[in-house]
Amino acid sequence: MSSGNLTGKAAIVTGGAQGIGGATALRLAAAGARVLIVDVDAQAAAANAQTIAQAGGMAACMIGDVSQVETAKAMVARAVGEFGRLDILVQNAYGGGRDRAGSAVDVDPRAWREGMDLLVGALVLGAKHAVPAMIESGPPPGYDPGPWQGDGLRHGDPPPREVGRIVNISSVHGILQAPRSLVYETGKAAVIGLTRQMAVDFGPQGITVTAIAPGHIVTERMEEMWRQNGDEAGFHLFELHYPVRRTGVPGDIAGAVAFLCSPEAAFITGVVLPVDGGLSVQLQENVIMDLKDYILEHPQLKTHVDRRPTARR
Numbered sequence: 001m002s003s004g005n006l007t008g009k010a011a012i013v014t015g016g017a018q019g020i021g022g023a024t025a026l027r028l029a030a031a032g033a034r035v036l037i038v039d040v041d042a043q044a045a046a047a048n049a050q051t052i053a054q055a056g057g058m059a060a061c062m063i064g065d066v067s068q069v070e071t072a073k074a075m076v077a078r079a080v081g082e083f084g085r086l087d088i089l090v091q092n093a094y095g096g097g098r099d100r101a102g103s104a105v106d107v108d109p110r111a112w113r114e115g116m117d118l119l120v121g122a123l124v125l126g127a128k129h130a131v132p133a134m135i136e137s138g139p140p141p142g143y144d145p146g147p148w149q150g151d152g153l154r155h156g157d158p159p160p161r162e163v164g165r166i167v168n169i170s171s172v173h174g175i176l177q178a179p180r181s182l183v184y185e186t187g188k189a190a191v192i193g194l195t196r197q198m199a200v201d202f203g204p205q206g207i208t209v210t211a212i213a214p215g216h217i218v219t220e221r222m223e224e225m226w227r228q229n230g231d232e233a234g235f236h237l238f239e240l241h242y243p244v245r246r247t248g249v250p251g252d253i254a255g256a257v258a259f260l261c262s263p264e265a266a267f268i269t270g271v272v273l274p275v276d277g278g279l280s281v282q283l284q285e286n287v288i289m290d291l292k293d294y295i296l297e298h299p300q301l302k303t304h305v306d307r308r309p310t311a312r313r
């Protein structure tokens with residue numbers, strides 16, 4: 001499991017204990033990267049590191065809240081101390097809170113600040129400390145930049161390449177707005193903005209910065225939410241909503257992250273890649289009309305979002 005297209009590279013995955021981050025840590029390790037899982041959940045982080053080790057990969061854990069300056073600094077120092085270098089940063093950690101739901105009228109200023117600190121501030125802190133470490137590390141051992149002069153039209157010296165990859169996890173909620181979700185939607189839109197900005201700022205140093213916008217991904221926690229608040233008919237409504245007629249699994253996102261960290265993605269930066277089964281390209285008014293009959297046939301259906309603050313017409 002330890003030889004792949006990321007062999008020799010070192011990665012940090014925030015929120016890498018479970019869910020999307022958990023699958024991503026596993027996937028990057030399967031491609032040969034050494035992975036530092038940074039998470040607030042010590043038990044789940046240790047369990048995922050063990051899963052990775054059992055599969056033949058290499059992973060370490062660090063417990064910390066990524067919205068805190070000390071954590072961002074310490075995680076980069078730990079990765080460099082443990083693996084001797086840093087090549088990849090996947091900024092994925094998020095833990096929501098009911099007090100963060102609602103409109104600008106409903107949301108408490110403290111909940112807004114805490115939400116922004118984690119959704120947006122943590123990603124700035126992560127990059128602030130990871131970028132200098134990536135530059136210091138340089139390209140991975142054995143990196144062959146390939147031909148420069150003669151490989152198409154070229155001028156002068158080659159710029160730095162393959163120095164680092166940052167992948168930020170946004171959401172379809174960063175592209176489309178759900179009602180009464182000010183904190184999450186604004187934060188995830190800002191992730192796209194900061195990704196574009198960082199791509200421009202760090203491209204000259206050989207670092208690409210991309211974002212992924214997942215659709216509905218049924219993680220361990222999401223499955224539990226569905227179990228508590230949804231039912232079979234409600235879940236099927238979600239599936240029908242997607243052009244590919246299924247919701248996502250953590251591996252769908254992990255695969256996209258691994259691609260964006262691979263040599264094949266060296267010329268991709270500043271983009272947001274929706275990994276959403278086509279959800280974000282549909283015209284909603286047609287979808288609603290297509291699903292109307294299904295909803296009328298299942299008037300009691302329940303989804304995991306039913307307990308949100310009620311709609312205002």
Ligand SMILES: NC(=O)c1ccc[n+]([C@@H]2O[C@H](COP(=O)([O-])OP(=O)(O)OC[C@H]3O[C@@H](n4cnc5c(N)ncnc54)[C@H](O)[C@@H]3O)[C@@H](O)[C@H]2O)c1
Binds near residue numbers: 040172213217220221
């Ligand atoms: N699951 C989805 O449907 C979905 C859809 C779109 C985007 N996303 C985004 O994907 C990312 C991962 O979501 P998920 O569904 O896998 O979540 P999850 O709850 O399954 O996992 C999140 C992990 O982050 C950790 N975490 C939470 N707060 C932290 C903090 N302050 N510092 C360090 N670690 C922290 C948690 O302990 C957990 O291990 C999030 O950014 C989320 O917004 C998820």
